[in-house]
Amino acid sequence: MRLELEKRAEHSTAMALLSPVIALALTLVSGAILFAALGENPAEALYVFFIEPLTASWSLQELVVKATPLILIGVGLAVCYLSNTWNIGGEGQFTAGALAGSVLPILFPDFQTPFTLPLMLLMGIAGGMAWAAIPAFLKVRFGTNEILTSLMLVYIALLLLDWLVRGPWRDPDGYNFPESRIFSDAASLPALADGRMHVGAIFALIAVAALAVVLMKSLKGFEIRVLGQAPRAGRFAGFSQNKMVWFAFLLSGGLAGLAGISEVSGSINQLTPVISPGYGFTAIIVAFLGRLNPIGILFSGLLLALSYLGGEAAQVALGISDKTTRVFQGMLLFYVLACDTLILYRIRLGGPAATGKGA
Amino acid sequence: MTATTPTDPPATGRERQGEILLEARGISKRFGEVLANDTVSLTLRAGEIHALLGENGAGKSTLVKILYGALEPNGGTLHWQGREVTIASPAEARQLGIGMVFQHFSLFEALTVAENIALALPKGTGMRELSARIREVSRDYGLTLDPEAIVADLPVGIRQRIEIVRCLLQEPRLIIMDEPTSVLTPQEADQLFLTLERLTSEGCAILYISHRLEEVKRICHHATVMRHGKVIAECDPAQETAASLARMMVGSAVHDLDRGPRPEAGAVRLELRGLSAPADGPFSVAIDNVDLKVRGGEIVAIAGIAGNGQGELFNLLSGERLSAPDAVQIDGQSAGRSSITARRRAGAAFVPEERLGHGAVPGLRLSENIVLTRHSTGDGLVRGGFVDRDRAGQLEQRLKNNFDVRMSHDDAEARALSGGNLQKFVIGRELDRRPGVLVVNQPTWGVDAGAAALIRQELIDLSRQGSAVLVISQDLDEIFEIADRIAVISRGRMSDAEPAEAMTRERIGLLMGGMDEGQGGATHAA
Numbered sequence: 001m002r003l004e005l006e007k008r009a010e011h012s013t014a015m016a017l018l019s020p021v022i023a024l025a026l027t028l029v030s031g032a033i034l035f036a037a038l039g040e041n042p043a044e045a046l047y048v049f050f051i052e053p054l055t056a057s058w059s060l061q062e063l064v065v066k067a068t069p070l071i072l073i074g075v076g077l078a079v080c081y082l083s084n085t086w087n088i089g090g091e092g093q094f095t096a097g098a099l100a101g102s103v104l105p106i107l108f109p110d111f112q113t114p115f116t117l118p119l120m121l122l123m124g125i126a127g128g129m130a131w132a133a134i135p136a137f138l139k140v141r142f143g144t145n146e147i148l149t150s151l152m153l154v155y156i157a158l159l160l161l162d163w164l165v166r167g168p169w170r171d172p173d174g175y176n177f178p179e180s181r182i183f184s185d186a187a188s189l190p191a192l193a194d195g196r197m198h199v200g201a202i203f204a205l206i207a208v209a210a211l212a213v214v215l216m217k218s219l220k221g222f223e224i225r226v227l228g229q230a231p232r233a234g235r236f237a238g239f240s241q242n243k244m245v246w247f248a249f250l251l252s253g254g255l256a257g258l259a260g261i262s263e264v265s266g267s268i269n270q271l272t273p274v275i276s277p278g279y280g281f282t283a284i285i286v287a288f289l290g291r292l293n294p295i296g297i298l299f300s301g302l303l304l305a306l307s308y309l310g311g312e313a314a315q316v317a318l319g320i321s322d323k324t325t326r327v328f329q330g331m332l333l334f335y336v337l338a339c340d341t342l343i344l345y346r347i348r349l350g351g352p353a354a355t356g357k358g359a
Numbered sequence: 360m361t362a363t364t365p366t367d368p369p370a371t372g373r374e375r376q377g378e379i380l381l382e383a384r385g386i387s388k389r390f391g392e393v394l395a396n397d398t399v400s401l402t403l404r405a406g407e408i409h410a411l412l413g414e415n416g417a418g419k420s421t422l423v424k425i426l427y428g429a430l431e432p433n434g435g436t437l438h439w440q441g442r443e444v445t446i447a448s449p450a451e452a453r454q455l456g457i458g459m460v461f462q463h464f465s466l467f468e469a470l471t472v473a474e475n476i477a478l479a480l481p482k483g484t485g486m487r488e489l490s491a492r493i494r495e496v497s498r499d500y501g502l503t504l505d506p507e508a509i510v511a512d513l514p515v516g517i518r519q520r521i522e523i524v525r526c527l528l529q530e531p532r533l534i535i536m537d538e539p540t541s542v543l544t545p546q547e548a549d550q551l552f553l554t555l556e557r558l559t560s561e562g563c564a565i566l567y568i569s570h571r572l573e574e575v576k577r578i579c580h581h582a583t584v585m586r587h588g589k590v591i592a593e594c595d596p597a598q599e600t601a602a603s604l605a606r607m608m609v610g611s612a613v614h615d616l617d618r619g620p621r622p623e624a625g626a627v628r629l630e631l632r633g634l635s636a637p638a639d640g641p642f643s644v645a646i647d648n649v650d651l652k653v654r655g656g657e658i659v660a661i662a663g664i665a666g667n668g669q670g671e672l673f674n675l676l677s678g679e680r681l682s683a684p685d686a687v688q689i690d691g692q693s694a695g696r697s698s699i700t701a702r703r704r705a706g707a708a709f710v711p712e713e714r715l716g717h718g719a720v721p722g723l724r725l726s727e728n729i730v731l732t733r734h735s736t737g738d739g740l741v742r743g744g745f746v747d748r749d750r751a752g753q754l755e756q757r758l759k760n761n762f763d764v765r766m767s768h769d770d771a772e773a774r775a776l777s778g779g780n781l782q783k784f785v786i787g788r789e790l791d792r793r794p795g796v797l798v799v800n801q802p803t804w805g806v807d808a809g810a811a812a813l814i815r816q817e818l819i820d821l822s823r824q825g826s827a828v829l830v831i832s833q834d835l836d837e838i839f840e841i842a843d844r845i846a847v848i849s850r851g852r853m854s855d856a857e858p859a860e861a862m863t864r865e866r867i868g869l870l871m872g873g874m875d876e877g878q879g880g881a882t883h884a885a
């Protein structure tokens with residue numbers, strides 16, 4: 001007997017929904033094996049990693065704080081991937097947005113008006129868009145591979161941030177620490193409830209709702225899917241591939257930029273050399289795990305936020321490196337992509353018996 | 360004609376000799392609610408060209424995919440040279456000596472001809488050696504091919520050659536061909552028949568699916584006819600007429616076309632003025648100074664051998680490629696720089712040659728595929744930027760009924776339709792708009808006799824209502840059946856369109872070969 005893949009006639013909707021669930025289950029099983037190999041009790045370790053963070057109010061708030069940028073970036077990336085545009089540089093656009101939005105509170109700390117915050121947000125969005133415009137331009141104009149250009153721009157943005165907070169933007173009263181000055185209240189996103197949760201979460205919800213409607217109901221959403229699945233048919237429909245590249249990059253860049261400035265002004269309140277634990281990259285997993293569907297991304301964003309919290313908890317409680325977070329995220333992406341094969345193919349047990357059945 | 364039960368031996372016609380190569384007994388295959396094959400039995404003998412006939416959706420492709428291991432049957436057995444076998448994959452079929460040329464090609468567009476062929480062969484063949492063998496086989500069988508060419512740049516006719524050569528390279532005992540000639544020119548088809556004759560004389564068996572009954576009569580030794588998934592008759596096609604074969608397939612007589620009286624010449628609705636465009640790829644053809652007027656009320660056909668600029672001309676007409684502003688005129692308005700959407704709004708409609716991936720998105724439902732070309736043409740499919748799904752569903756139902764598009768369940772994805780049914784859909788989608796100008800490339804590729812008559816009649820009716828219809832086709836029978844005037848395209852240049860009555864096959868043949876060029880514009884004299 002052997003396993004074989006047989007192409008399905010149509011794609012399976014059930015499998016499209018089941019695939020992330022199967023992937024999650026496989027990740028948990030692999031995780032349990034991993035913990036066991038590390039000499040931990042697997043059940044306890046998984047509890048610490050995935051359940052405990054959900055038991056306290058502060059950690060639930062923390063979950064939302066971490067899910068916010070993942071979701072904002074993830075829904076933008078979903079539009080890219082659906083339209084067959086491969087923006088891998090969410091992290092760079094996130095950083096560029098944070099930098100652009102921080103110009104006001106850092107260089108003009110005395111500009112404290114009701115307009116400060118909206119202006120900052122707009123500048124953040126513009127920063128992310130500008131950063132994303134570079135690979136879009138290179139692709140449309142010269143046919144450059146956007147995977148490479150958008151990825152390389154991540155490192156440029158990260159180094160730019162590093163240089164700024166160590167150099168020109170360092171807090172003059174900061175005892176030479178590589179940090180910018182702390183944002184004034186007028187430049188800080190208001191908190192929700194009384195904890196760390198901030199208004200950025202609402203932006204994420206709005207983005208999810210808006211994109212869900214656009215993708216499922218609008219002609220634009222149709223255009224995105226057609227160009228992604230069959231570029232030639234897209235051209236026949238009168239849709240422009242180049243315009244779509246611009247649209248996808250600017251939209252995802254803008255959302256990543258919004259995530260960047262929201263994180264900085266809502267959660268960190270200053271610029272530091274590291275402002276993200278890799279949200280822009282994790283958002284790629286979020287997008288795929290969420291079926292490139294905004295509603296799905298809402299859930300997968302929360303799940304991957306949980307993996308960050310779980311990693312921290314495991315480090316504290318079990319003394320395991322918080323790199324386990326990355327391992328879990330990696331396994332999850334790996335399994336989702338593998339399980340996605342089942343959407344278009346079914347597994348068949350091949351063997352002599354297969355056609356031997358009577359007529 | 361003799362109706363048989365699956366176990367009966369064929370009763371009429373020539374004595375069938377030759378060793379039995381492959382026997383299928385009681386094969387069944389179900390797709391959802393549709394029984395695509397219902398206890399089908401079939402015997403294929405060495406040295407025999409065996410025709411498999413049936414209307415669109417009868418289950419022919421399904422059956423041969425099962426024989427080739429590409430689909431698993433729900434029941435029944437296969438016997439290869441008397442031994443029961445399981446053919447679980449195409450690789451296993453190839454090992455037994457079964458080769459196949461698919462209806463929808465399975466080629467990787469970004470790869471070269473040689474690379475595509477290498478993928479189907481056992482590993483370890485050197486590319487240089489392979490290229491040499493491709494050249495040799497393609498020369499031997501008269502199927503010229505450049506192993507270095509990139510598939511994306513090649514027209515459909517040549518792509519099919521690749522599939523045939525790929526198949527021949529494996530020296531198969533049985534070759535299955537799913538509608539091989541539907542995209543070939545008469546000359547190419549004749550060449551293929553020589554190849555087939557040679558193969559059968561070498562003891563090869565051939566299973567041949569075609570909707571062209573004349574050619575079936577001419578070359579096939581035996582025929583099995585399917586309807587609604589069942590074998591309903593076997594016969595010797597040489598003893599039948601095309602009409603009697605068609606009747607067997609459809610179950611009723613196929614109507615002759617009604618061309619009606621030729622209307623008075625209307626206004627020019629589509630005009631090309633010195634349309635030129637450079638080749639846009641290493642294997643594409645430059646369009647050179649094409650002039651053409653199509654008037655309301657008439658059908659003009661462009662004949663030509665595949666790869667002489669038909670695809671390029673189509674793209675320039677549709678607006679997928681732009682040209683000089685005045686070079687394309689729709690109802691007297693310059694449209695050369697208008698987008699395809701603007702041209703559609705101006706009343707034009709287009710049907711490309713390649714239905715999957717160009718005319719339709721394989722993974723989208725039919726209702727969504729209607730939105731593909733009609734989102735901006737005032738059909739109420741899009742309101743305020745939002746797609747009206749109910750309206751799309753209504754249109755889908757209407758098309759399904761008016762054009763007899765059959766599928767296994769409602770509003771299926773385009774890729775699940777049989778070839779002919781999808782063709783009916785992509786044509787119906789445009790005809791349903793009653794466009795003022797219709798440009799269609801290969802209107803009846805892979806469509807059964809009944810449906811082809813339906814489509815041709817619709818084209819005629821559309822023109823008689825005052826629309827200008829331009830048909831690009833390689834099927835001369837079709838052209839003579841429907842065209843009022845005929846032009847011939849050869850290497851990107853087009854002859855003047857002349858009245859169909861004044862055209863003969865010989866003359867078209869000469870023009871196809873570009874023979875007029877030496878005569879100092881003698882074609883313009885007609």
Ligand SMILES: Nc1ncnc2c1ncn2[C@@H]1O[C@H](COP(=O)(O)OP(=O)(O)OP(=O)(O)O)[C@@H](O)[C@H]1O
Nearest residue numbers: 009390395415416417418419420421767777778779
């Ligand atoms: N993969 C599939 N999934 C679901 N239904 C299918 C699939 N393939 C074929 N069918 C259905 O099975 C029936 C037979 O299709 P098939 O492709 O075998 O027809 P065919 O005889 O080759 O027709 P054509 O002449 O149009 O190519 C049709 O009703 C078709 O819609």
Ligand SMILES: [Mg+2]
Nearest residue numbers: 420462777778
């Ligand atoms: Mg078929």
